[in-house]
Amino acid sequence: MTSTTTTTRPARNGVDVPTLFATLDVVRAQPAAAQFQFRARNEWVAGTHSRTAIQGFFGAGQEDTTRTEPFVYDADHPTVLVGSGAAPTPVEFLLHAIASCLTAGLVNIASARGITLHRVESTVEGDIDLLGIFGMSDQVRNGYREIRVHFTVEDDAPAEKLQALVEQSRDRSAVYDVLTNGTRVVLDVTAG
Amino acid sequence: MTSTTTTTRPARNGVDVPTLFATLDVVRAQPAAAQFQFRARNEWVAGTHSRTAIQGFFGAGQEDTTRTEPFVYDADHPTVLVGSGAAPTPVEFLLHAIASCLTAGLVNIASARGITLHRVESTVEGDIDLLGIFGMSDQVRNGYREIRVHFTVEDDAPAEKLQALVEQSRDRSAVYDVLTNGTRVVLDVTAG
Numbered sequence: 527m528t529s530t531t532t533t534t535r536p537a538r539n540g541v542d543v544p545t546l547f548a549t550l551d552v553v554r555a556q557p558a559a560a561q562f563q564f565r566a567r568n569e570w571v572a573g574t575h576s577r578t579a580i581q582g583f584f585g586a587g588q589e590d591t592t593r594t595e596p597f598v599y600d601a602d603h604p605t606v607l608v609g610s611g612a613a614p615t616p617v618e619f620l621l622h623a624i625a626s627c628l629t630a631g632l633v634n635i636a637s638a639r640g641i642t643l644h645r646v647e648s649t650v651e652g653d654i655d656l657l658g659i660f661g662m663s664d665q666v667r668n669g670y671r672e673i674r675v676h677f678t679v680e681d682d683a684p685a686e687k688l689q690a691l692v693e694q695s696r697d698r699s700a701v702y703d704v705l706t707n708g709t710r711v712v713l714d715v716t717a718g
Numbered sequence: 719m720t721s722t723t724t725t726t727r728p729a730r731n732g733v734d735v736p737t738l739f740a741t742l743d744v745v746r747a748q749p750a751a752a753q754f755q756f757r758a759r760n761e762w763v764a765g766t767h768s769r770t771a772i773q774g775f776f777g778a779g780q781e782d783t784t785r786t787e788p789f790v791y792d793a794d795h796p797t798v799l800v801g802s803g804a805a806p807t808p809v810e811f812l813l814h815a816i817a818s819c820l821t822a823g824l825v826n827i828a829s830a831r832g833i834t835l836h837r838v839e840s841t842v843e844g845d846i847d848l849l850g851i852f853g854m855s856d857q858v859r860n861g862y863r864e865i866r867v868h869f870t871v872e873d874d875a876p877a878e879k880l881q882a883l884v885e886q887s888r889d890r891s892a893v894y895d896v897l898t899n900g901t902r903v904v905l906d907v908t909a910g
Contacts, residue, residue: 539764539765540763540764540765540767540802541765541766541800542765542800545800546800549799549800550852550854553848553849553852553854554854557849557854557855560847560848560849560852560854561845561847561848562845562846562847562848563843563844563845563846564807564809564810564813564843564844564846565810565813565841565842565843565844566810566813566814566817566841566842567817567839567840567841567842568814568817568818568821568839568840568841568842569838569839570821570825570835570837570838570839571732572731572732573731573732573733573734573822573825574733574822574825574826575732575822576817576818576821576822576838578813578814578817578818580806580810580813580814583796583810585796585798585799585848586798590796590798592796592797592798592803593796593803597805597806599791599811599814601814601815601818601819601822602822603822604775604777604782604784604785605784606777606778606782606784607741607777608733608734608737608738608741608826609822610732611784611785613789614772614789615756616814616815616816616818616819616822616892616893617756617815617819617892617893617896618756618757618758618772618775619791619811619812619814619815619818620811620812620815620893620896621756621757621758621770621772622758622760622770622772622791622793622808622811623793623808623809623811623812623815624808624903625758625759625760625768625770626760626768626770626793626808626811627793627808627809628905629760629762629766629768630765630766630767630768630793630794630795630801630808631851633762633765633766634766634800643762644910645762645910646761646762646768647759647760647761647762647910648759648760649757649758649759649760650757650758650759650760651755651756651757652755652756652757653753653754653755654754654755654756654892655752655753655754656745656752656753656754656777657745657749657752658892658895659823659890659891659892660742660745660752660890661890662742662745662746662749662752663749667895667899668889668890668891668892668894668895669892669893669894669895669896669899669901670892670896670901671901671902672901672902672903672904673901673902673903673904674903674904674905674906675903675904675905675906676906676907676908677905677906677907677908678907678908678909678910679907679908679909679910680909680910681909685909688907688909689907691907692905692906692907696905697860698851698852698853698860699851699860700808700809700846700850700851700860700861700862701808701809701812701861702860702861702903703850703859703860703861704809704812704861704862704897704900705896705897705900705901705903706900706901706902706903707859707861707900708896708897708898708899708900709861709862709863709864709865709897709898710863710864710865710898711816711864711865711866711867711894711897711898712864712865712866712867713820713866713867713869713884713888714866714867714868714869714884715868715869715870715871715880715881715883715884716868716869716870716871717870717871717872717873717877717880718836718837718839718870718871718872
């Protein structure tokens, strides 16, 4: 096995570490490459059921051409909330987003630090009081009151490195930033 | 076709309006029924690729029993960001969440107001500067700078009702609230 130095960084945990560092070098030299735009297109199916296609994005100075087919995801309300239960609720996709973002970051950071991971799992819980979205209380917000993410990580590093790894993945997570700090969302409508 | 009155509200747009109003009446009488907890479980696959299972939730006073199988979703980074591109990025699932949440709300509200919808589509764009998550600038946040949602709606109502419909769906959207106002996210880790 190759030793980990700045000149020969092995692929680790499925992360191509040399290419990761090379990519960071490119962005350092050309900061405009860091401007990305992600997109989605949603179509109503029936009732609370809708379907989203995710395909094109702009980044690294150009439109992506690697995705030749869209990724397609449904969302719905469960039957107890008068939906058809055909898919998870929209708020459950927020839990998928935070878990997968923190995990990707954790794996990248571990790989860059030369830590070998054997297993990374997380469970996410989000508490929400629907009196808010039902418009039945001014004291209750519409969204989650709290989200909790619990990681279980099996790796070859000492425990204090593991804690630092999770903290660094949080500090570099796009989804964590949006979910905790909020972002501007602009909405408009055209009659079709 | 049945006329829309408070005593006989027809199913409209695939929404069972009588059941929707009956559900709201139940919650008004028993506010504790509005306490929900949603959950997800994520497993790392390799590199930035991970997989989330969404199944159980608590709501209306009990654990859900209607979902007999988990819904499973992958997430990954694209190849230009040194992932394998096996699935959308975590931040793209935020776009799916906002579009599907606003759409479900819009359809419910239109149905309650007796508006028949023929088509509801939305496109979502999110701008993000990756200098933030790359740790290359203190001036750049990690998450989206701005998200824009554009709806196209074909319905039988006058234009001013359409605008009001979109505004009401925004004012009752759990995902819009979380994305714009943020929420508390608690993170911990156990060595596996």
